Structure formats: structure tokens, C-alpha cells
Amino acid sequence: MIAAERGLRMGLVTAGRRLLALGLSPATSGNLSVRAKNGYLITPSGAAYDTLSPEDMVFMGDDWTHSGGQRPASSEWRLHRDIYRRRAEAGAVVHVHSPAATTLACLRRPIPSFHYEVAFAGGKDIRCADYATFGTQELSDRALAALEQRRACLLANHGAIVFDADIERAVRLAERIEHLARLYWQALQVGEPVLLDDAEMARVVEKFASYG
């Protein structure tokens, strides 16, 4: 195994443990991946993040098929594959069933511009993808549509998915989305939050882009 790939595998182990510690990955829910040379590395199916080692990560090759000889890849491998295919800027993908984001996803309620940090996802809102059965191509197609000009979306009656340039950033973004989902949910307990207008959100998106 080349050193660079070893580093990517170790990054997935660390990221999984962090998601578990943050409470973003109850039981064995969710899955993670990183873009690698000629393909991507993904957590195996039914993975408990606290028991995974670097060798357990499954390599999916350039022909986007399973390389064989290992544990089966996460059932959501299509979703990860399609993000890497369609979004050149994606270096890592994090899918979670985190409590607050999943609560809103079950209400099929997108997160609007109630807080300027919603722009961390890349635009004025965080969409909720239409429902499709887990592990299907249909789910991937719907998620990709909701991710248009965004780095994060909710998945109806399921959870959330985010991507970013590397695994550390992607985990941080998943954490931010969960925090925003909780704040939005809390605000709804008291009343209807005041939304920032499109011009203000465009200004914030611009500012975020300029500090990289």
C-alpha cells in the first residue's frame, strides 16, 4: 500500500471516530469516503466506526466497480461515486443520520436563510432531496439534484450528505449542518424565524468564498 493511500485510509478512521464522538453517527448509520488515485476509498457496509481499521476501507476503482477481495462497500457507494464523477471539487463525502438534520429531513423541510451560516453549504438554503429508497440510483440522482451549487443537502426521511475538499473539512461541514438544523428546529419552537433576503445571502456566500 502506498503511503498516500495509507494516509487517506487513516483519515477515514479518524473522521469516523470524530463523527461518533460528536453523536452524528448513531449506531452504524452513515458512511464516509475520500477521493483516491484512480478511484475512491469508502467505509465498509454496516461499519461501527470505533472498530474500523485503515485496512477495512474499500477501494472502488476508476471503472467505479468494487475492487473485490474485501468487505462489501457501504450500500450508498453510488451516491459517493456520483458526487466524485459530477463534482470535481469534491475530495471527501460524509453521509450522516445525525439527529437534528434527520428530524428536519423527516419533515421534508429544507433549511432556509434563517442564519447567515447556512451559506456554508454554498447558497441561500440547504435543500431537502426528494425521497428514494436507500442505496438506489434514484436516491443518488435526487441527492445530486439537491446538491446543485451546494455542498450539503438533507435526504428526505433519511439524513444528510455533505462533501468538501478533504475529509477534515467535510466532517466540519457535517457538524455545522447539524448545528444549523438544531438551531432552526429550536427557533421554530418559538415562532417563524426571520429570514435573510437573497441579496444578503449572496453577499455572505461571496465573503465565505473569498476567505477560502
Ligand SMILES: [Zn+2]
Ligand atoms: Zn443513510
